Structure formats: structure tokens, C-alpha cells
Amino acid sequence: MSDRVETLEFQAEARQLLQLMVHSIYSNKDVFLRELISNASDALDKLRLESLVDKDLQVDTADLHIELEIDKDARTLTVRDNGIGMSRDEVVGLIGTIAKSGTAELLRTLRESKDAAASQELIGQFGVGFYATFMVADKVTLLTRRAGQSGGTRWESTGEGTYQVEAVDDAPQGTTVTLHLKPADAEDNLHDYTAEWTIREIVKRYSDFIAWPIRMTVDKPGEDGTTTREEQTLNSMKALWARSRDEVDEAEYKEFYRHVARDWADPLETIHMRGEGTFEYEALLFVPSHAPLDLFSPQGHRGVQLYVKRVFIMDDCDALMPNYLRFVKGVVDAHDLSLNISREILQQDRQIRAVRRRLVKKVLATLKDLSAEAYRTFWSEFGPVVKEGLLEDPDNTEALLDLVRAASTHDPAELTTLRDYVERMKDGQTEIYYATGENRATIENSPHLEAFRAKGYEVLILTDPVDEVWVERVGAYDGKTLRSVAKGQVDLETDEEKERAEAERQEYADLLSWMSGALTDSVKEVRLSTRLTTSPACVVGDAHDMTPTLEKMYRAMGQEVPQVKRILELNPTHPLVTGLRKAHEQGADQTALTETAELLYGMALLAEGGELADPSRFTRILADRLARSL
Incomplete structure (x- = not known):
């Protein structure tokens, strides 16, 4: 073996995830190609950005593209890009270890799961990335050279716990991933990834929106019965958010959502909007149908992706979306920002703050207009998070209060809006009564509700921890004071009862x-x-006392x-x-x-x-x- 070749071990969690991939019963193995193409697209975005920011970087960006190559005889599939590439340290850091938030939780849940279908969903939810290649390949070889560097790196592994890294002199700029595919008759290999039509269909289904051309040399039958080889572009390359709404069908929206949110389910709602005038932008946002595992994690994903003229700038751009809407996924493509803008500058940018205000108002208005069934799903998943906005966003207090749903003594089976509560208030009632506690059963059996129940006054039942805070902060709705049934004096008596x-x-x-x-x-x-x-x-x-729960x-x-x-x-x-x-x-x-x-x-x-x-x-x-x- 050459002195330039090193054999290294995967990080412990990476080994566990590799084993899950190699022995996975996950039926939708096609996602491996989606992940490789997505990685290649990111590499091209990064090269384009770096070449614009770093004028000393000598690279050719005239024909940035992704190339697919099939070798039926050798049973290999190659995904090649001429993007930013990786250094040796980046190869080891990005492939040999896992730093993705939620990995430990994913592995724990998978190990505990006894349900094969549940395991499939969890793998799909996580977004298996580069490791997905081992679902279809016995061996994976990666050749890469970082833009601006002279030497390259070859990485190779069979997914059995170790990998080899070798320095090479003649690597082209970018990254080439070659999959040595499993035998065609293997029981877990449901598709032939050396078939042109299979690759074409996967690219169309998963990667048609990629802004860079995805090319493949294909067989083209001639009129005389002969066959010639021709290079074709497999994707449309038009960014989905740049199209008008009537040019995009629901299937395309759903697939784009799965890509950008790394989710396995369909979105609950799609928001496609365009801002014009002094500051132009396009936004394609999604409301998920379920809460992610890291919704309440400080390290969880926040915000949406930011592009400038289709050049990727950053993930999780929290300057564009407030923390209480952190579940919203999607893309905002601004036309007039600098390409080397930083998170710190974004926080202070007047135009970005204006875009944020418009996005928030649009999201809140969209949520308000959801169907009753869709809104029940949304509120059950994200209600506690939305109520955080009543503490963080005073400019939108009224809109947020209109979104609030709460259990009440009026109807045990349905949640109520504050508007409906006010419309049901008894003659002469001037306050909205509520009770807070750990669960509904405890509140309904509380002695604090006895007189209210006896006299027919409706009481809101609030059981989320954030409820203890926002009702005090907001104080009133529609001119009616929010009043705890467990605080202060209660005046429900008639004159005779007062005497x-x-x-x-x-x-x-x-x-x-x-x-x-x-x-x-x-x-x-x-x-x-x-x-x-x-x-x-x-x-x-x-x-005005602090409640025991708040203490x-x-x-x-x-x-x-x-x-x-x-x-x-x-x-x-x-x-x-x-x-x-x-x-x-x-x-x-x-x-x-x-x-x-x-x-x-x-x-x-x-x-x-x-x-x-x-x-x-x-x-x-x-x-x-x-x-x-x-």
C-alpha cells in the first residue's frame, strides 16, 4: 500500500448510521441519487459564491454543471461536479464524522423501534445524505480537489467501519462520487441504477428544480436503426420559486418541500409570494404537517434558506423569520443584497427587516385562512410555539390572538377561538375567564371553577407552560380583560348574594x-x-401575584x-x-x-x-x- 494511503475509522455514530444504511429495509432507495445531486448542487453554489467574493480565486465558472455517468458492464454510477471540491481535512470531517443536530436522537429512536415501517419513516425524515449511497453500493469511491488547491484526495469505503484516504496529484476540480453498485439480483436492490430511464425518472422526480444543468450521455436511436451517443440535460434548471404559481403543480411543490425541509411528509400549506418595488424578492415557504424532532431544541434549525439571485447564501437565516415561526421552511431569493452579506449585517439591514415583516404577515394571514381540519392539525403540532409570539412580537399581537385556540368549559370536544368566546359571553360579563394548570383534568376538577360552572360562565383551560406567561403579558383581548379564576376577588354575585x-x-x-x-x-x-x-x-x-406554576x-x-x-x-x-x-x-x-x-x-x-x-x-x-x- 502506498505511504500516501491512510486507513481511518468512522466516528461511532457514523458507523451506526452506516450499518443502518447497509442493512436498511428502507424501500425508497432512490433517495441516494437525490442526496448526491443535492450535494453537488451545493458545491456549485459555493464555488460561484466564493469566486465572486474572492477575486484572487482562479477558477473557471463558465460551465458549472453536474454530470451523471453509467457503466453497465462495470456496474458503476458516477456523479460528478466541477464545484468547490473538498480538502483532505474536509473529506475526513464531513464524511468520517456526523455533526448534524438530532443524530443521536435518530439513532436512539431507530434502535428502540420494533416497527419496520416506522424505521423507514425515521430514515426518510432524517435525510440520510452521503451515507444513503451504501443502500445501493458495495463500495463508494470519492475523488475531489478543492478549488484553488493543487492536490486532490481520494476517499474509498465499503461501509464496514473504516475508510481509506489517499492524496492524489491529478484530481480535477470538484467532486466525483463513483458507486460500485450491488449485484443486480440482490434481494434488496429493487431498481436497476444502470438503466438510463431509471436515472432520468429519479432526476425528474427529485431534482428537476436544481438550478445547475444535470447532464448525462444517453443512447439516441436513429431513423436508420442505428444508435448514437448524445449528451442531454435532464432537468429544467428553472428555480421553482422563480416560476409563477400557475406554472407549478402540487407534486413539484411537495417534492421541493421534501428537499428543502428534509422531511418525508407533504407540507400542510404552501406560500408562494413575490415582493416588488424598491426591494425585490421571491419566497417559497411551507408550513409542515408535523413538528420536527428539534422544534424545542436550542440547536434546532431556525429560519429559511437565503439566496441572492439564485446564489445560495446561507441556511437557517433567522433574520428573515422570527423564532416563534421557526417551523416554517423554504427559500427567500433576494435580488439586491450583497453576496458576501453576514448574519450580523442581515440583523441590521433595513431591507431585510422590511422583508421579514411582509413574510410574517403573509404567514400569519395564511394560517388564519387554513381550513378547519388543516388548522386543527397545525395547532396540535405548533400551537405552543405560535403562542411564544405573544411574548416576542408585539407588532402582531392582534393577529396572533386571532390564531389562538384553547380548550374551554363550553365544549369538551372542541377548541375555541377568543373571538367565539367573546361572542358567547353572558350579558354584563366584561372579562375573559381562564384557568391554567398542568392538564385539563386537574383544571376541570379544581375548586376554582365551581362558582363559574354553577353560574354558567365559560372558562378557558390553558395547559401549555407558555400560557402562564402570555396571558399576563397580553392582558386583554377585544377590550376584555383576561382574568384568572385563581387570582384576585371574583365578582359573580347578585345584589342579594352580596348582602x-x-x-x-x-x-x-x-x-x-x-x-x-x-x-x-x-x-x-x-x-x-x-x-x-x-x-x-x-x-x-x-x-398581580406570580402563579405557583410560573414559580x-x-x-x-x-x-x-x-x-x-x-x-x-x-x-x-x-x-x-x-x-x-x-x-x-x-x-x-x-x-x-x-x-x-x-x-x-x-x-x-x-x-x-x-x-x-x-x-x-x-x-x-x-x-x-x-x-x-x-
């Missing part, structure tokens, strides 16, 4: 004063409740927040409360009274899904009381 309540407050004044003192370490006040009908007690916050969220993020004492409300009609009042008036044992007060407070905490400060003391007191009652 009776005032009389009860006087009757209970001594008990309330005593209990406030007895429970001073736990509560800031004990008072009578107007929100309870069947439960003996509940715990509520002052109108937990901040502490989970490592932020110290002061402990907020809450208010214990008593139901003056409940036998346990009336009995406690009589016992207090009759001078009962103070220890027994204090323990009863503690039990009332503990039960109120548990009823709302809260946590006891001292569970062992609570259970001991409860056990003693139960034993005495037997």
Missing part, C-alpha cells in the same frame, strides 16, 4: 382573624370565598424567585367550615383547631394540583382524625 356574603363575613370575622394568625407561615390572608360551591376551601393568589418554571431554569404567600378562601356553606367556626366560638382545644386549619389548607393545595410543604405531617394529622371517627 348575604357581607353578613357571613361578619359572622366569620373572628374565625378568619384567628386562622390568618394560625397559618401565617403559609398564607398571607384567610377570607371567605365567592368562587366555591361544593369544596370547603381553595387557595388563590392576589391579582416552578423559573426555578427549573435556575432563577431564584421569592416564595409568594397566597390566600386561603373558605366556603361558608360547607359543613367542615361551619363546624370549625362553631368549635372556635365554643373554645375548643387549640391544637385540634390548628390541625383542622392545616388540613383545610392542605386539602386546598392538593385540590389544585399543588404540593404540600410537609406531606408526612399532613398524613399523620389526617390519619389521627380518621381513627377518631371510627
Whole structure:
């Protein structure tokens, strides 16, 4: 073996992914060619960009293209480009290791999956890239030379855990990938990739929108029965986003989405728009039909791809799309930006900010116009993310509020809009009532809802963590204050009920004063409740207090927040409360009274899904009381 040849091992995760590819039962093996052509197209984009930015780079960009070559006798398929190429270090770094976000999660899920169909979907979802070649090839050879460098690199592997890297002197600029295809009669080789019609069909289906010519020398039958060899361009080369909407069919949109989003499913909605005037651009955006695995990951993909006059500039251009719309995929092609623009410059660019505003308004308007069925799918996948916009984007608060869907006590089976809630409000009702919590069952069984349910007031049921924050930040909708049923005083009473309540407050004044003192370490006040009908007690916050759930969220993020004492409300009609009042008036044992007060407070905490400060003391007191009652 030459001294210039090195044998190296794949990174551990790369080896695992290679094994999945080599032994995969994934039925759609055609994607390997799509991935190779996509890589070649990226290489051509990068060479074009670098040649424009670096005037000292001596390269020929007059005929940038992708070439496919079939050798039926040798059973090889070659994909060649004259793009940017790779250095030796780039070959080892890009092919020998995997740095793609979500790889570890993908491998874990695949290993745990017992369902072959699920495994196929996961592989398709991930976007297998260069490794997909080992689904159809016994050996892969790569020859590459980076533009501007004199020497090249040959890479070769059978996908069995190691690869060889060799320095070569005579490599042409760009990258050539040669697949030594598996035997034609192999059980897992469903297509003949040495057949011209097969390659032509795959290119048309997956890569017709590629902006660079994809060429192949094909057999052309003559009128006299002879056959000649002719080079043909297999793709249309017209960027999909540059066409008018009536020139593109749905199948083309779907295929482009799968390419740009690395997704296996169809998009939920397509947005094709053009901006004209002082700053021209074209945008082709997609709303996915399902949330990606990295939706809530800080390292997840953000934003859309940015092109300038069809020259690729960057992936994940977050300057064009706010974080709360990070699930939107697609391309924005600007006509008047500099090719060497940076992320930092983009954040400050006035024209980019204007484009961002237009894109956001178009996306929000499109979401609002989705069919009822499509919107249910969208909201179930992306609702919590959209509500982040109520914290981040004050300019679009009204549009975002119109998108909000929430469960409510009106209809257990359907979510409601805020507009529909307002239209159903009772005469004289001035506030939109809501309850927050970990899940719907806990909220619906909460004592906080008793009076609202009894009097027929609808309550929104909010269970996403972000709900705790946005309702406080927004404060109102359509002039109606958003009001928590678990905070502040509740005014649902008639004049007659208010008079009776005032009389009860006087009757209970001594008990309330005593209990406030007895429970001073736990509560800031004990008072009578107007929100309870069947439960003996509940715990509520002052109108501007932080909720317990929000306290937990901040502490989970490592932020110290002061402990907020809450208010214990008593139901003056409940036998346990009336009995406690009589016992207090009759001078009962103070220890027994204090323990009863503690039990009332503990039960109120548990009823709302809260946590006891001292569970062992609570259970001991409860056990003693139960034993005495037997």
C-alpha cells in the first residue's frame, strides 16, 4: 500500500448510521441519487459564491454543471461536479464524522423501534445524505480537489467501519462520487441504477428544480436503426420559486418541500409570494404537517434558506423569520443584497427587516385562512410555539390572538377561538375567564371553577407552560380583560348574594382573624370565598401575584424567585367550615383547631394540583382524625 494511503475509522455514530444504511429495509432507495445531486448542487453554489467574493480565486465558472455517468458492464454510477471540491481535512470531517443536530436522537429512536415501517419513516425524515449511497453500493469511491488547491484526495469505503484516504496529484476540480453498485439480483436492490430511464425518472422526480444543468450521455436511436451517443440535460434548471404559481403543480411543490425541509411528509400549506418595488424578492415557504424532532431544541434549525439571485447564501437565516415561526421552511431569493452579506449585517439591514415583516404577515394571514381540519392539525403540532409570539412580537399581537385556540368549559370536544368566546359571553360579563394548570383534568376538577360552572360562565383551560406567561403579558383581548379564576376577588354575585356574603363575613370575622394568625407561615390572608360551591376551601393568589406554576418554571431554569404567600378562601356553606367556626366560638382545644386549619389548607393545595410543604405531617394529622371517627 502506498505511504500516501491512510486507513481511518468512522466516528461511532457514523458507523451506526452506516450499518443502518447497509442493512436498511428502507424501500425508497432512490433517495441516494437525490442526496448526491443535492450535494453537488451545493458545491456549485459555493464555488460561484466564493469566486465572486474572492477575486484572487482562479477558477473557471463558465460551465458549472453536474454530470451523471453509467457503466453497465462495470456496474458503476458516477456523479460528478466541477464545484468547490473538498480538502483532505474536509473529506475526513464531513464524511468520517456526523455533526448534524438530532443524530443521536435518530439513532436512539431507530434502535428502540420494533416497527419496520416506522424505521423507514425515521430514515426518510432524517435525510440520510452521503451515507444513503451504501443502500445501493458495495463500495463508494470519492475523488475531489478543492478549488484553488493543487492536490486532490481520494476517499474509498465499503461501509464496514473504516475508510481509506489517499492524496492524489491529478484530481480535477470538484467532486466525483463513483458507486460500485450491488449485484443486480440482490434481494434488496429493487431498481436497476444502470438503466438510463431509471436515472432520468429519479432526476425528474427529485431534482428537476436544481438550478445547475444535470447532464448525462444517453443512447439516441436513429431513423436508420442505428444508435448514437448524445449528451442531454435532464432537468429544467428553472428555480421553482422563480416560476409563477400557475406554472407549478402540487407534486413539484411537495417534492421541493421534501428537499428543502428534509422531511418525508407533504407540507400542510404552501406560500408562494413575490415582493416588488424598491426591494425585490421571491419566497417559497411551507408550513409542515408535523413538528420536527428539534422544534424545542436550542440547536434546532431556525429560519429559511437565503439566496441572492439564485446564489445560495446561507441556511437557517433567522433574520428573515422570527423564532416563534421557526417551523416554517423554504427559500427567500433576494435580488439586491450583497453576496458576501453576514448574519450580523442581515440583523441590521433595513431591507431585510422590511422583508421579514411582509413574510410574517403573509404567514400569519395564511394560517388564519387554513381550513378547519388543516388548522386543527397545525395547532396540535405548533400551537405552543405560535403562542411564544405573544411574548416576542408585539407588532402582531392582534393577529396572533386571532390564531389562538384553547380548550374551554363550553365544549369538551372542541377548541375555541377568543373571538367565539367573546361572542358567547353572558350579558354584563366584561372579562375573559381562564384557568391554567398542568392538564385539563386537574383544571376541570379544581375548586376554582365551581362558582363559574354553577353560574354558567365559560372558562378557558390553558395547559401549555407558555400560557402562564402570555396571558399576563397580553392582558386583554377585544377590550376584555383576561382574568384568572385563581387570582384576585371574583365578582359573580347578585345584589342579594352580596348582602348575604357581607353578613357571613361578619359572622366569620373572628374565625378568619384567628386562622390568618394560625397559618401565617403559609398564607398571607384567610377570607371567605365567592368562587366555591361544593369544596370547603381553595387557595388563590392576589391579582398581580406570580402563579405557583410560573414559580416552578423559573426555578427549573435556575432563577431564584421569592416564595409568594397566597390566600386561603373558605366556603361558608360547607359543613367542615361551619363546624370549625362553631368549635372556635365554643373554645375548643387549640391544637385540634390548628390541625383542622392545616388540613383545610392542605386539602386546598392538593385540590389544585399543588404540593404540600410537609406531606408526612399532613398524613399523620389526617390519619389521627380518621381513627377518631371510627
